[in-house]
Amino acid sequence: MTDSMMRWKLMMLTAFLFLLLSACQNGGQDKTELVVAAASSLQDVMDDAEKAFTDEHPDTKITLNYGASGSLQQQIAQGAPVDVFISASDDRVERLIRSGQMTREDTENILRNRIVLITPARSDSSITNLEDAVNSRWTITAGVPASVPAGRYAKEALEYYGYWNNVQDHLVQAKNVRQVLTYVENKNADAGFVYKTDAMVSDDVQIVQQIEQRAHSPIVYPAGIISDSQHKQAAGEFLEFLTGKKMAGIASEYGFETETNK
Missing domain, CATH: 3.40.190.10 (Periplasmic binding protein-like II)
Incomplete structure (x- = not known):
């Protein structure tokens, strides 16, 4: 093999490795990160739901922030960067709807409890x-x-x-x-x-x-997309997952009821 041919092959191999590395880096950069604020009583079921969803949507990363629904609602009202809010009470979601930070069209009741x-x-x-x-x-x-x-x-x-x-x-x-x-x-x-x-x-x-x-009042867990979310498509996919059959199966393991399994 001549020196020129060897140099050409090395150049092609280097170019291929560079393109492969760039693709891997771009793939990581393209991953959408959803910030989900959820009631602390949902921690176990949402940890499982997050894993099931990201297995189906590997291009989406979910960061879960748990806390009291009232505290989370106040954080969102003050501009905290959240994409999806899951409350243990519909009145907290209603407050955000009234303030224009959520819409009724982008909100669903996903779980029930006792x-x-x-x-x-x-x-x-x-x-x-x-x-x-x-x-x-x-x-x-x-x-x-x-x-x-x-x-x-x-x-x-x-x-x-x-x-x-x-x-x-x-x-x-x-x-x-x-x-x-x-x-x-x-x-x-x-x-x-x-x-x-x-x-x-x-x-x-x-x-x-x-x-x-x-x-007492009905115990429902509404979930909805925050109006100024920069990831509306991914947030919509997650909300759809939360109302689907796979989520109903996960929820039932923890004693929750859903519209599917109630």
């Missing part, structure tokens, strides 16, 4: 139902009603049964539903109000009563 009363799994208390729990000898915990939807549902239920005023001196308010769960797991509280789905994933608590649905 409120339950829990105690530590190895509890020394004699609490077997809500009537027992409101006794002043026990410490009860629930989310802050003004910012934590689960806390608002708990307050509605306590008001419905006529117990709200009775528990004020022994009610510990938490910043989100996962903190309520932790308080009960660690026996810092004798009983607490959480979503059924949160209770199901913990071995350290037990459900002593499922609260009647008529005692």
